[in-house]
Amino acid sequence: MYRPEIKVLDCTIRDGGLMNNWDFSMDVVKKVYRALWAAGVDYMEIGYRHDTVQHDVTKSGIWRFCPEEVIREVIHGVAEVPGKERPKISVMADIGKSVESDFLPKAESVVDMVRVATYDKQADKAVAFAKHCRALGYEVSINLMAISHCTEFEMHEALEAFKEAPVSVVVVVDSFGALYSEQVAYLVQKYQKYFTGKSIEVGIHMHNNQQLAFANTIEGIIRGANRLDGTLYGMGRAAGNCPTELLLSFLKNPKFDVRPLLDVISEVFIPLREKVEWGYLIPHMITGVLDEHPRAALAWLKKPERNEFGKFYQLLLEGVPIA
Amino acid sequence: MYRPEIKVLDCTIRDGGLMNNWDFSMDVVKKVYRALWAAGVDYMEIGYRHDTVQHDVTKSGIWRFCPEEVIREVIHGVAEVPGKERPKISVMADIGKSVESDFLPKAESVVDMVRVATYDKQADKAVAFAKHCRALGYEVSINLMAISHCTEFEMHEALEAFKEAPVSVVVVVDSFGALYSEQVAYLVQKYQKYFTGKSIEVGIHMHNNQQLAFANTIEGIIRGANRLDGTLYGMGRAAGNCPTELLLSFLKNPKFDVRPLLDVISEVFIPLREKVEWGYLIPHMITGVLDEHPRAALAWLKKPERNEFGKFYQLLLEGVPIA
Numbered sequence: 001m002y003r004p005e006i007k008v009l010d011c012t013i014r015d016g017g018l019m020n021n022w023d024f025s026m027d028v029v030k031k032v033y034r035a036l037w038a039a040g041v042d043y044m045e046i047g048y049r050h051d052t053v054q055h056d057v058t059k060s061g062i063w064r065f066c067p068e069e070v071i072r073e074v075i076h077g078v079a080e081v082p083g084k085e086r087p088k089i090s091v092m093a094d095i096g097k098s099v100e101s102d103f104l105p106k107a108e109s110v111v112d113m114v115r116v117a118t119y120d121k122q123a124d125k126a127v128a129f130a131k132h133c134r135a136l137g138y139e140v141s142i143n144l145m146a147i148s149h150c151t152e153f154e155m156h157e158a159l160e161a162f163k164e165a166p167v168s169v170v171v172v173v174d175s176f177g178a179l180y181s182e183q184v185a186y187l188v189q190k191y192q193k194y195f196t197g198k199s200i201e202v203g204i205h206m207h208n209n210q211q212l213a214f215a216n217t218i219e220g221i222i223r224g225a226n227r228l229d230g231t232l233y234g235m236g237r238a239a240g241n242c243p244t245e246l247l248l249s250f251l252k253n254p255k256f257d258v259r260p261l262l263d264v265i266s267e268v269f270i271p272l273r274e275k276v277e278w279g280y281l282i283p284h285m286i287t288g289v290l291d292e293h294p295r296a297a298l299a300w301l302k303k304p305e306r307n308e309f310g311k312f313y314q315l316l317l318e319g320v321p322i323a
Numbered sequence: 324m325y326r327p328e329i330k331v332l333d334c335t336i337r338d339g340g341l342m343n344n345w346d347f348s349m350d351v352v353k354k355v356y357r358a359l360w361a362a363g364v365d366y367m368e369i370g371y372r373h374d375t376v377q378h379d380v381t382k383s384g385i386w387r388f389c390p391e392e393v394i395r396e397v398i399h400g401v402a403e404v405p406g407k408e409r410p411k412i413s414v415m416a417d418i419g420k421s422v423e424s425d426f427l428p429k430a431e432s433v434v435d436m437v438r439v440a441t442y443d444k445q446a447d448k449a450v451a452f453a454k455h456c457r458a459l460g461y462e463v464s465i466n467l468m469a470i471s472h473c474t475e476f477e478m479h480e481a482l483e484a485f486k487e488a489p490v491s492v493v494v495v496v497d498s499f500g501a502l503y504s505e506q507v508a509y510l511v512q513k514y515q516k517y518f519t520g521k522s523i524e525v526g527i528h529m530h531n532n533q534q535l536a537f538a539n540t541i542e543g544i545i546r547g548a549n550r551l552d553g554t555l556y557g558m559g560r561a562a563g564n565c566p567t568e569l570l571l572s573f574l575k576n577p578k579f580d581v582r583p584l585l586d587v588i589s590e591v592f593i594p595l596r597e598k599v600e601w602g603y604l605i606p607h608m609i610t611g612v613l614d615e616h617p618r619a620a621l622a623w624l625k626k627p628e629r630n631e632f633g634k635f636y637q638l639l640l641e642g643v644p645i646a
Contacts, residue, residue, distance in 0.1 A: 265632060
């Protein structure tokens with residue numbers, strides 16, 4: 001018996017974009033949108049909306065900025081899937097990298113949801129940003145990043161702030177791919193306690209450094225998380241994310257159909273993986289095990305000694321910066 | 324606080340050999356043995372002992388047969404690791420493919436453990452084989468394969484037989500990579516009930532079709548399984564196994580050290596993966612999701628249309644044999 005409250009968000013273009021500088025063609029993004037639609041996926045996160053004043057728009061693909069007219073071009077150029085609801089569109093705002101004035105009133109936008117990504121230190125800024133977006137008419141989520149680096153006290157402060165925010169979701173984010181199932185269970189249950197009596201769902205966004213992204217997402221489901229993030233073929237930062245194709249094969253809601261995802265993986269992501277390297281690489285496994293930021297492994301993989309894993313492990317243990 | 328009863332068995336050469344027809348050089352097997360020793364791994368499964376009458380010895384590498392003198396050559400040719408116990412040596416016997424007369428008395432052998440692999444239908448044959456090996460002086464394990472295809476009644480019959488066997492371990496084997504964590508929890512707890520009051524530990528051997536091999540091994544640990552199988556860089560049949568490097572990073576027993584494993588992965592398994600294909604390939608994911616034997620995916624991957632995943636999925640759904 002499936003749980004109808006469960007909703008799946010695919011963030012391939014947004015999180016995967018961190019690996020190819022958002023260099024996806026309009027055609028690829030349309031194919032992903034059509035596949036997610038046919039598969040019954042609830043949300044497509046189509047990119048970030050980073051500030052174009054702070055960030056040079058000529059240096060990254062358009063999906064880092066997601067101007068309204070570009071999103072319109074995606075969703076208006078795709079043939080309808082009969083009998084299925086189209087995926088809602090999400091964009092991610094980053095505290096410190098996005099500005100409130102870049103968001104139109106919802107009535108003038110094809111965006112459905114804004115997900116506000118924040119570290120615990122910026123929790124109050126995130127709540128203010130969320131209030132602004134909610135007042136514009138969007139569904140809003142807050143994604144509390146790098147939770148494996150938060151003390152209990154820091155987490156408490158952030159969750160206290162979020163419980164007064166006009167959001168429908170707060171997401172447990174394992175940015176470093178460091179969490180084990182018992183920790184995920186603990187966090188999901190803890191978040192839920194803060195939101196008792198409120199219509200705030202707990203979400204889950206896992207990274208795959210230890211091959212635990214899918215398993216930890218299942219653990220989240222068992223503990224009551226109803227908003228699940230995945231990416232196609234796991235494409236995402238460093239080791240990547242919970243593969244959406246695994247998630248849809250696991251979920252029992254009859255509206256889901258994994259086959260359109262298999263087709264777009266065949267056509268787009270298998271060839272892309274030949275050029276862009278994400279997934280279970282040992283340096284990513286090592287940062288996951290040591291609960292370190294993925295940037296160390298990403299830097300190491302650019303070096304000629306990239307496959308000297310014992311050396312990389314030792315340098316990290318000794319706190320030597322890898323650049 | 325770690326659980327001292329937990330023991331790790333690395334079966335890279337045995338299960339990985341299914342992918343390269345056991346074509347490992349003596350030098351590679353010595354390097355693996357030395358690395359497992361330095362890492363504190365408890366057992367090394369060095370291969371199968373398949374019958375040389377039924378199977379043509381010129382058609383597979385020697386690790387499919389593991390004659391006594393070849394194992395001796397491995398363990399006598401390796402420099403001692405000071406302060407650590409050497410890994411015990413395990414060979415696997417397959418009911419129907421191995422014969423009792425191929426086993427010397429333990430006093431004349433460097434093998435420590437015989438693992439008897441069986442399907443539920445051959446449970447009584449497995450018990451007879453186990454009795455023979457135990458009488459010779461070996462530690463004995465029974466590995467009940469393809470558990471995801473057993474009915475409750477079939478499993479009951481097999482476990483009833485095993486509880487009278489002179490074995491120290493019975494292993495839950497997810498041959499098809501089809502199990503989710505809740506099923507693993509159920510099975511481990513069920514096995515334990517049959518062995519209450521006996522000195523039989525429950526073991527766990529997972530396949531990685533759904534990226535759940537490590538997570539399911541952790542679930543097994545949580546439920547009380549004390550014998551854990553892994554392989555280096557996950558090398559094993561089809562999608563492979565629980566990566567031993569992840570397992571050792573997770574376990575807290577101070578005797579474990581992941582670094583020697585990282586080094587042998589760098590030196591041996593990264594180059595080997597360029598030639599031999601194991602791991603998360605979508606056809607393997609599909610057989611896992613559908614709880615099918617890996618042979619369909621292995622055959623599909625040899626075809627020119629190997630990356631037409633939607634087609635493969637559809638053929639399996641329709642029951643079309645893939646050859």
